[in-house]
Amino acid sequence: xxxDRQASYRAAGVDYDxxxxxxxxxxxxxxxxxxxLRQREGRARDxxxxxxxxxxxxxxxxxxxxxxxxxxxxxxxxxxxxxxxVNRFADVAYDAVAAIVNDLACVGxxxxxxxxxxxxxxxxxxxxxxxxxxxxxxxxxxxxxxxxAWGGGESPSLPGLVAELDIELAGAAVGVVPRGRAPxxxxxxxxxxxxxxxxxxxLHANGASLARAVAxxxxxxxxxxxxxxxxxxxxxxxxxxxxxxxxAALLQSGAPLTYVSHITGHGLLKLMRAPAPLSYRVQRLPxxxxxxxxxxxxxxxxxxxxxxxxxxxxGLAVYCRAGGAxxxxxxxxxxxxxxxxxxxxxxxxxxxxxxxxxxxxxGEELELSAD
Numbered sequence: 408x409x410x411d412r413q414a415s416y417r418a419a420g421v422d423y424d425x426x427x428x429x430x431x432x433x434x435x436x437x438x439x440x441x442x443x444l445r446q447r448e449g450r451a452r453d454x455x456x457x458x459x460x461x462x463x464x465x466x467x468x469x470x471x472x473x474x475x476x477x478x479x480x481x482x483x484x485x486x487x488x489x490x491x492x493v494n495r496f497a498d499v500a501y502d503a504v505a506a507i508v509n510d511l512a513c514v515g516x517x518x519x520x521x522x523x524x525x526x527x528x529x530x531x532x533x534x535x536x537x538x539x540x541x542x543x544x545x546x547x548x549x550x551x552x553x554x555x556a557w558g559g560g561e562s563p564s565l566p567g568l569v570a571e572l573d574i575e576l577a578g579a580a581v582g583v584v585p586r587g588r589a590p591x592x593x594x595x596x597x598x599x600x601x602x603x604x605x606x607x608x609x610l611h612a613n614g615a616s617l618a619r620a621v622a623x624x625x626x627x628x629x630x631x632x633x634x635x636x637x638x639x640x641x642x643x644x645x646x647x648x649x650x651x652x653x654x655a656a657l658l659q660s661g662a663p664l665t666y667v668s669h670i671t672g673h674g675l676l677k678l679m680r681a682p683a684p685l686s687y688r689v690q691r692l693p694x695x696x697x698x699x700x701x702x703x704x705x706x707x708x709x710x711x712x713x714x715x716x717x718x719x720x721x722g723l724a725v726y727c728r729a730g731g732a733x734x735x736x737x738x739x740x741x742x743x744x745x746x747x748x749x750x751x752x753x754x755x756x757x758x759x760x761x762x763x764x765x766x767x768x769x770g771e772e773l774e775l776s777a778d
Contacts, residue, residue, distance in 0.1 A: 430775065454592050457682065457775045459510035459669055460582070462590045469584040471516035476577035477503040480615040485573060487629050487640040488538065495644040496538050500545030503576040505647040506612040506671070508553040509723070512654040513667040515591035516582030518553050523560030524577040528569040553651045555580065585658050593681035595665040600752040601732040602678070602687060606745040607722030609696045611647040613672045614717050618643055621705045633697045642698035648744065650723050656738050663728035670718040675759060676773040678724055684755035691749050692763050693720035710764040715772070726752065
């Protein structure tokens, strides 16, 4: 991990090295519980450990389950509302659902039900009915776009644990792998596969802590103008893209998918999320959204740090057999999503090479499997 990146994120209160170590310890403990599913006539797919969602089998079908949170982006929404009178809580609710269901779809499961977790520092948060209604409508709209039911959820008030003025947005979802398809867990990933990068809409749901720190150091704060004329606050709160309809279409069409990676925390390090000893050579990169360019410049991140912190314009990586990229690109464009053939998978060692920006990520920089 880049020292500059680590210093910037630690200063913002996030240390990925510590978080990843904790995740690996948790997965090691979780493995011991897998046999318990047999008591319910199910089977744990332990090869899904370390993937974006956990896969299990029951009555001849494969299902997936995921829990995910938005992080601190809701603080940006609160600050923009307080300082500029712009209510974007529908968008951060949409962000939270997108973060959940996109992870689910990466393993080839389409969401059935999504539940919400809204934790506030004080129950008075809901007294602002316009803000609360926006939040709920954003969650509903995201579920509709993902094609899943909103099953319910939990809304605890946690004074002393959550700041009084804030809300933590998180949730969980369960999905099912379509009949005739196997879960996408990386077993089919091989040298020669093509890598398609699908565009992001901007910040999405990761990097908000660093974004808040950058905004706090600018004279204009969230009102800082970007080259397009949009303000920093507006651009940071652009809603994430829900990639579920794209992945659903690819599964239905029989596209030769071998892997899917949601580009969130860790940025393009996530191109090597699969533990296979393979190299990922990227020869083309998408255009970097202007809001991310500003954050990178103001945080003084070099290319290595930038591309391992933010999505840098690539929200989803789709891997396929050679010759399949055009089908994926066409399906993405049909849904208004720019996409490009970015590179290919090569024989190991496990690494990512981003040739246009002269960056190499070694395999030791991303380890999400259990110890």
